[in-house]
Amino acid sequence: MTFEPEPFAERPALVPPLAAAPPLEVQRAQEERLLNVWKSPAGWRYWSDVNNTSVGLWYLVTTCGFFLFGGILALIIRVQLAVPNNDFVSANTYHQVFTLHGSVMMFLFAVPILEAFSVYILPAMTGARDLPFPRLSAYGFWCFLFGGVFVCISIFFNMAPRGGWFMYPPLTTAYQQDVGADIWLLGLTFIEISSLALAVELIVGVLKCRPPGMRVNLMPLYAWYILVVAVMIVFAFPPLIAGDVLLEMERAFDWPFFDPARGGDPLLWQHLFWIFGHPEVYIVFLPSVALVAMIVPTFARRPLIGYGWIVLAAVGTGFLSFGLWVHHMFTTGLPGITLALFSAASQAVAVPTGVQIFCFLATVMAGRVAWSAAMMFIVGGLATFIIGGLTGVMIALVPFDFQAHDSYFIVGHLHYVLVGGTIFPIVGGIYYYYPLARSKALSERLGKTAFWLMTIGFNITFFPMHITGLWGMPRRVYTYAAGRGFEELNLLSTVGAFVLASGFAIVLWDILRPKRKQPLIKRNPWNAGTLDWAGRVPTMNWGIRSIPEIDGRYPLWEQPNLLRDIDEGRYFLPDAEEGLRETLVTSVIDARPEQCLRVAGPSYMPFIAAAFTAGFFILATFYYWLLATTSGIAAVVMLIAWAWRGTGAIPEKRAKDIGLGVTLPLYRSGPASVGWWAMFITMLGDFTAFMSLVFGYFFYWTSRDGFPPDPLTGPGTFWPLVGGGLLLAAWVATVVARYANRRERAAGMYMALLVAVVLALAGSLALFAGPWTTGLNPTEHVYPATVWVLVGWTILHVLLGVLMLVFCAARRAAGKLTSEYDADIVNVLLYWHFLALTAAITVAVVAGFPLVA
Amino acid sequence: MNATFDPHAEHAGHRTHESNQSLWLLVIAPTIWATHFLASYVTAAVYCAKFAPADGSLATVRWAIAGYTIAALIGIAVTAWFGWRRQRYGTPEDVHIDTPLVRHRFLGTATLLLSMLSTVATLYTAMTVIFLGDCS
Numbered sequence: 010m011t012f013e014p015e016p017f018a019e020r021p022a023l024v025p026p027l028a029a030a031p032p033l034e035v036q037r038a039q040e041e042r043l044l045n046v047w048k049s050p051a052g053w054r055y056w057s058d059v060n061n062t063s064v065g066l067w068y069l070v071t072t073c074g075f076f077l078f079g080g081i082l083a084l085i086i087r088v089q090l091a092v093p094n095n096d097f098v099s100a101n102t103y104h105q106v107f108t109l110h111g112s113v114m115m116f117l118f119a120v121p122i123l124e125a126f127s128v129y130i131l132p133a134m135t136g137a138r139d140l141p142f143p144r145l146s147a148y149g150f151w152c153f154l155f156g157g158v159f160v161c162i163s164i165f166f167n168m169a170p171r172g173g174w175f176m177y178p179p180l181t182t183a184y185q186q187d188v189g190a191d192i193w194l195l196g197l198t199f200i201e202i203s204s205l206a207l208a209v210e211l212i213v214g215v216l217k218c219r220p221p222g223m224r225v226n227l228m229p230l231y232a233w234y235i236l237v238v239a240v241m242i243v244f245a246f247p248p249l250i251a252g253d254v255l256l257e258m259e260r261a262f263d264w265p266f267f268d269p270a271r272g273g274d275p276l277l278w279q280h281l282f283w284i285f286g287h288p289e290v291y292i293v294f295l296p297s298v299a300l301v302a303m304i305v306p307t308f309a310r311r312p313l314i315g316y317g318w319i320v321l322a323a324v325g326t327g328f329l330s331f332g333l334w335v336h337h338m339f340t341t342g343l344p345g346i347t348l349a350l351f352s353a354a355s356q357a358v359a360v361p362t363g364v365q366i367f368c369f370l371a372t373v374m375a376g377r378v379a380w381s382a383a384m385m386f387i388v389g390g391l392a393t394f395i396i397g398g399l400t401g402v403m404i405a406l407v408p409f410d411f412q413a414h415d416s417y418f419i420v421g422h423l424h425y426v427l428v429g430g431t432i433f434p435i436v437g438g439i440y441y442y443y444p445l446a447r448s449k450a451l452s453e454r455l456g457k458t459a460f461w462l463m464t465i466g467f468n469i470t471f472f473p474m475h476i477t478g479l480w481g482m483p484r485r486v487y488t489y490a491a492g493r494g495f496e497e498l499n500l501l502s503t504v505g506a507f508v509l510a511s512g513f514a515i516v517l518w519d520i521l522r523p524k525r526k527q528p529l530i531k532r533n534p535w536n537a538g539t540l541d542w543a544g545r546v547p548t549m550n551w552g553i554r555s556i557p558e559i560d561g562r563y564p565l566w567e568q569p570n571l572l573r574d575i576d577e578g579r580y581f582l583p584d585a586e587e588g589l590r591e592t593l594v595t596s597v598i599d600a601r602p603e604q605c606l607r608v609a610g611p612s613y614m615p616f617i618a619a620a621f622t623a624g625f626f627i628l629a630t631f632y633y634w635l636l637a638t639t640s641g642i643a644a645v646v647m648l649i650a651w652a653w654r655g656t657g658a659i660p661e662k663r664a665k666d667i668g669l670g671v672t673l674p675l676y677r678s679g680p681a682s683v684g685w686w687a688m689f690i691t692m693l694g695d696f697t698a699f700m701s702l703v704f705g706y707f708f709y710w711t712s713r714d715g716f717p718p719d720p721l722t723g724p725g726t727f728w729p730l731v732g733g734g735l736l737l738a739a740w741v742a743t744v745v746a747r748y749a750n751r752r753e754r755a756a757g758m759y760m761a762l763l764v765a766v767v768l769a770l771a772g773s774l775a776l777f778a779g780p781w782t783t784g785l786n787p788t789e790h791v792y793p794a795t796v797w798v799l800v801g802w803t804i805l806h807v808l809l810g811v812l813m814l815v816f817c818a819a820r821r822a823a824g825k826l827t828s829e830y831d832a833d834i835v836n837v838l839l840y841w842h843f844l845a846l847t848a849a850i851t852v853a854v855v856a857g858f859p860l861v862a
Numbered sequence: 863m864n865a866t867f868d869p870h871a872e873h874a875g876h877r878t879h880e881s882n883q884s885l886w887l888l889v890i891a892p893t894i895w896a897t898h899f900l901a902s903y904v905t906a907a908v909y910c911a912k913f914a915p916a917d918g919s920l921a922t923v924r925w926a927i928a929g930y931t932i933a934a935l936i937g938i939a940v941t942a943w944f945g946w947r948r949q950r951y952g953t954p955e956d957v958h959i960d961t962p963l964v965r966h967r968f969l970g971t972a973t974l975l976l977s978m979l980s981t982v983a984t985l986y987t988a989m990t991v992i993f994l995g996d997c998s
Binding site: 320361 | 880883884885888889892893895896899902903906907908910911912920923960962964965968969971972975976979980982983986987989990991993994996997998
């Protein structure tokens with residue numbers, strides 16, 4: 010175990026704050042300017058706000074709303090199953106209810122609430138005034154709200170998806186032709202995009218927006234976990250998006266990806282779904298552990314033991330969780346060796362998961378624990394999670410899984426993992442952080458009552474399911490016959506579910522009950538050591554009064570007079586002289602200040618862009634193609650307007666004094682800028698989706714004979730090679746444009762951009778000509794469909810790339826892009842690097858692979 | 863950028879200086895595990911689907927995975943050695959103090975720990991072909 014500092018050891022400051030506070034009237038004037046800049050718009054304009062505290066709050070409230078909805082669905086399930094042969098709901102309704110329950114809890118609650126928490130508290134924890142792209146958070150939120158409501162209300166029209174939360178074809182293609190599966194596919198794809206947007210935001214927030222001096226070894230563990238989780242989202246969600254594209258293409262246009270009669274294979278969906286679905290479990294679990302890692306030290310009143318081991322656990326779990334997906338597919342008839350490999354990885358992931366739990370236990374044992382409601386939820390959650398983890402190790406064993414697969418044993422297991430690993434810590438987190446957001450405390454008494462009701466209710470509900478499962482009760486049945494021994498245990502589960510629900514009702518009441526007469530909390534009410542508790546009471550919109558230099562993991566415990574110095578503006582950025590929202594950008598490893606970043610203020614653009622994006626997906630669900638396309642184009646136009654008006658503004662001066670003798674540039678481009686990182690991360694995700702489609706191509710090759718067909722039908726080698734060559738040439742022209750711009754050769758730059766646009770369009774046409782001239786018909790067989798999907802994906806990206814080139818030319822013409830302030834074209838070039846790679850792989854696969862196969 | 867921001871920082875050529883550090887170091891060993899895992903999986907899956915002899919014998923795959931495993935373990939060992947050297951770098955000093963050296967050693971420790979975990983996970987993967995001999 011690594012050595013840990015003694016609690017409360019004082020640390021010498023590397024950069025001392027101002028020796029004396031600025032005069033009182035200066036402080037007042039600074040505060041007034043800061044408040045003015047950061048205040049939320051009043052009245053109905055409040056909804057144009059983009060500040061992380063507003064968006065984070067909306068997010069939290071919305072996810073909790075979806076949680077309640079999902080919870081009511083769960084109660085309907087339990088009422089239906091309380092007695093045998095029940096007809097409380099019909100089979101059809103029951104299928105909609107359980108599908109929506111699973112989908113809502115996973116996609117509309119578990120993932121987004123953890124992102125919501127992070128949007129709210131990450132900037133507080135890292136002494137940032139806001140996240141680097143506030144409007145992106147707002148866009149993500151609005152997309153999430155529209156998409157989520159769309160999916161949820163479908164049940165009131167008897168149109169909800171009913172294929173289970175993993176939507177297996179051919180059930181969802183050949184046997185459920187109604188609109189339900191489309192609502193699932195399009196509604197949730199669109200929410201996945203908003204999750205990805207937030208992942209980008211959080212990665213950049215953790216890596217580049219920490220307070221000066223907060224080295225990687227001093228970051229709150231929450232930040233480590235969120236970093237790992239956000240990176241996992243970037244690699245896990247795209248395969249599902251790719252799968253959604255394929256499944257929707259089959260449903261809407263009859264491209265036979267999952268139809269065995271025409272060469273397709275339903276197992277591909279299972280692969281793509283679970284490459285997402287298993288990391289997903291850790292994506293919802295790790296942020297909850299992150300909350301545990303913040304709450305345990307506070308109530309144990311000592312630093313967490315084993316910081317380095319927790320980092321090991323977070324990073325290790327993040328990696329290993331991608332090697333588990335086939336353990337959901339043990340009964341699909343894959344070769345034994347494949348099952349064994351995934352079983353082995355499933356056992357291995359228990360190692361890092363266990364390591365972090367031992368760190369928490371050690372901290373609890375070494376400290377003097379104060380048993381608050383928050384702490385009880387944390388400890389109760391961990392205990393519950395461990396039971397779920399142990400049954401998880403059981404079903405990771407192939408022979409046991411053969412027996413338990415698709416039975417209620419699985420239902421019991423997954424609820425122990427998710428409720429123990431995610432929901433209990435979240436409720437603990439709500440009790441812990443509520444005072445931070447609202448400056449009032451929740452009731453300890455109500456919290457503890459709720460804890461006992463929930464713990465008892467939970468175990469009464471879900472423990473019997475292990476037994477009913479082993480006795481043979483399959484999951485997802487709307488009723489069961491009497492006389493098989495299921496009656497008593499099911500009734501018990503139903504009773505437990507209502508006890509559990511009463512616990513949630515108490516929590517809900519505690520949050521909603523009027524607290525006007527209740528006194529404000531004292532500042533840092535739990536005596537926590539991390540920077541998230543440095544805020545004033547009542548909460549100020551400015552985030553932090555001045556951004557301190559950090560010397561330890563628990564600055565509030567270790568740095569003397571820290572709060573006073575923050576409050577009196579003795580640290581960095583104590584003022585907003587120019588009336589603009591500003592925060593610091595620092596280096597990745599040691600958090601040395603690199604830039605004073607101007608972040609965007611309130612705007613309706615994210616809302617409008619999200620509304621049109623929603624319009625596209627929702628209208629497409631009902632095949633209103635014309636309206637959907639119009640809405641999609643409007644969304645693109647809106648996004649361009651947003652990029653034009655809201656990003657990459659040239660500052661009025663090069664650099665700014667942020668206090669304490671440090672002067673920082675106001676504009677950076679390339680890898681030093683946050684925008685470049687956002688583009689890089691987005692493109693990693695995009696490229697992962699593309700590689701998932703490529704995986705599909707090779708999957709068909711291994712799983713089906715006659716893929717590629719013999720003799721080969723298309724797309725030939727000539728047109729794909731011409732297309733690939735032209736696109737690579739367009740990429741070279743983009744590189745030239747970027748250098749011409751830097752050398753201040755405007756004419757050369759415009760010329761190069763024009764050449765790039767022409768080559769790119771010609772390249773797309775040539776790429777299109779490959780399958781077109783050879784007469785590949787995508788509805789005939791899976792081979793032409795797969796070729797068309799790869800080609801179509803590439804062409805769509807080329808068109809986006811062309812838009813970006815035109816955008817750069819226009820920016821240069823308008824004087825918004827110069828040789829010095831060139832972030833736009835550098836980021837576009839980064840996009841084109843990925844595009845060139847995509848084009849090269851597409852050509853190599855569709856034209857090259859049939860030659861060697 | 864203010865050069866005097868961190869008074870404890872050494873000059874840029876120094877081994878513990880920020881410019882000589884990277885978070886990528888942490889992910890090398892797990893990435894080797896992932897590559898090994900994926901290579902083993904793809905080899906076995908493609909072999910069983912396309913090239914297996916009539917009796918489904920895995921002999922070829924066993925040798926391939928043995929080779930991957932040796933390569934992966936060597937790679938992880940080298941990474942671990944880098945981590946170990948970092949962890950031991952400098953003279954023992956008061957680790958309470960926030961210095962670049964402490965951070966340097968922390969990154970070393972984390973690299974070493976992740977290498978250990980990756981070794982375990984790689985061995986788990988390799989063990990499968992000890993027990994399974996055919997494609998059934």
